[in-house]
Amino acid sequence: MVVATQMSPIRVEKIREIKIPTIDLSGKESQVSKLIVEACEGYGFFKVINHGVPHHIIQTMEDESFDFFRKPLSEKQRVGLTKPFGYGNKNIGLSGDTGELEYLLLQTNQNAIDHTSKLISNSPSKFSSTVSRYVEVVRGLACEILGVMAKGIGVPPSLFTTLLTDHDSDSLFRLNHYPIVTDTSSSSSFHHGNTPIGFGEHSDPQILTLLTSNGVPGLQISLGNGVWVPVNSDPEAFCVIVGDLLQVMTNGRFKSVRHRAMANTSSRECRLSMVFFGGPPPQTTITCPPQLLKLNKPPLYKPFTWAEYKSHTYAHRLGETRLDHFKLP
Ligand SMILES: C=C1C[C@]23C[C@@]1(O)CC[C@H]2[C@@]12CC[C@H](O)[C@@](C)(C(=O)O1)[C@H]2[C@@H]3C(=O)O
Ligand SMILES: O=C(O)CCC(=O)C(=O)O
Numbered sequence: 353m354v355v356a357t358q359m360s361p362i363r364v365e366k367i368r369e370i371k372i373p374t375i376d377l378s379g380k381e382s383q384v385s386k387l388i389v390e391a392c393e394g395y396g397f398f399k400v401i402n403h404g405v406p407h408h409i410i411q412t413m414e415d416e417s418f419d420f421f422r423k424p425l426s427e428k429q430r431v432g433l434t435k436p437f438g439y440g441n442k443n444i445g446l447s448g449d450t451g452e453l454e455y456l457l458l459q460t461n462q463n464a465i466d467h468t469s470k471l472i473s474n475s476p477s478k479f480s481s482t483v484s485r486y487v488e489v490v491r492g493l494a495c496e497i498l499g500v501m502a503k504g505i506g507v508p509p510s511l512f513t514t515l516l517t518d519h520d521s522d523s524l525f526r527l528n529h530y531p532i533v534t535d536t537s538s539s540s541s542f543h544h545g546n547t548p549i550g551f552g553e554h555s556d557p558q559i560l561t562l563l564t565s566n567g568v569p570g571l572q573i574s575l576g577n578g579v580w581v582p583v584n585s586d587p588e589a590f591c592v593i594v595g596d597l598l599q600v601m602t603n604g605r606f607k608s609v610r611h612r613a614m615a616n617t618s619s620r621e622c623r624l625s626m627v628f629f630g631g632p633p634p635q636t637t638i639t640c641p642p643q644l645l646k647l648n649k650p651p652l653y654k655p656f657t658w659a660e661y662k663s664h665t666y667a668h669r670l671g672e673t674r675l676d677h678f679k680l681p
């Protein structure tokens with residue numbers, strides 16, 4: 353993969369070869385686990401293939417999503433935004449961030465899915481069963497990956513997986529729809545070169561994110577120092593993104609990767625990303641388990657609950673490096 357670094361005011365381009373790890377989950381478990389740990393340490397990002405999520409589950413979710421985003425604006429707005437959940441258009445979060453996208457952000461418990469489905473769809477039971485099925489299967493995949501990760505670093509898998517399987521797990525599901533932007537000069541979103549931003553630079557606050565998209569590119573990950581690596585959009589793969597909580601739970605060994613999505617300016621198709629954010633129950637204390645603390649590396653972060661971390665997150669802008677606030681001196 354070719355990467356360009358840009359430095360202003362003079363544009364210097366260094367070309368480098370970066371290989372984003374693509375891990376075949378059908379491989380030997382010990383090998384898969386080694387590759388996953390290396391990817392989490394090196395990038396905080398990797399792709400998985402042969403993940404076992406049936407194609408028809410992804411396809412049906414994609415079809416339902418496009419059916420929703422194709423509706424007239426007034427109809428989509430009827431879904432309302434019980435901030436931060438519901439339908440949003442060009443606004444992200446509660447602190448004034450903007451982007452060239454529209455989205456639907458849902459909580460993953462059955463009541464919330466049923467409630468939103470009634471507002472969204474003429475056949476709510478179809479929408480609601482499609483979302484529930486998708487979330488159930490992708491949550492299962494997230495647990496499988498977390499379990500393999502845990503084994504790879506020598507902790508019991510349940511230490512990580514129960515956080516997502518708990519009845520009160522605070523996981524989210526987000527559909528991002530990036531329309532084709534033709535007039536880039538009128539875009540109010542922050543410009544990067546000539547390309548407006550679809551979804552601005554950030555890290556995901558939760559434990560683990562699983563993202564799939566419809567083959568239209570846009571996602572980029574940061575290597576730091578202004579270097580952005582475009583991620584090929586492969587509808588057969590899931591992108592796995594290490595979140596802030598996993599960085600804390602591994603005492604900084606795994607990196608919560610900063611990423612962004614560029615606006616969709618060159619494609620003839622709209623871009624759709626479907627994103628599952630695996631989060632723990634709100635009252636969970638987030639800290640590094642003693643087995644992972646090395647004698648020569650004291651804890652980097654003070655313990656906090658997920659509820660505390662979320663309120664800090666929502667009080668700040670998208671691009672904030674919010675873990676800094678929880679660092680020990
Ligand atoms: C500006 C914001 C939107 C966000 C909450 C925040 O205050 C900062 C983090 C943002 C983010 C990024 C990952 C997910 O898309 C998200 C749902 C999350 O948990 O944190 C969003 C939040 C949002 O859009 O509500
Ligand atoms: O749409 C994408 O590719 C990125 C979306 C994202 O980072 C998010 O929803 O948190």
Ligand SMILES: [Fe+2]
Nearest residue numbers: 554555556611
């Ligand atoms: Fe994200």
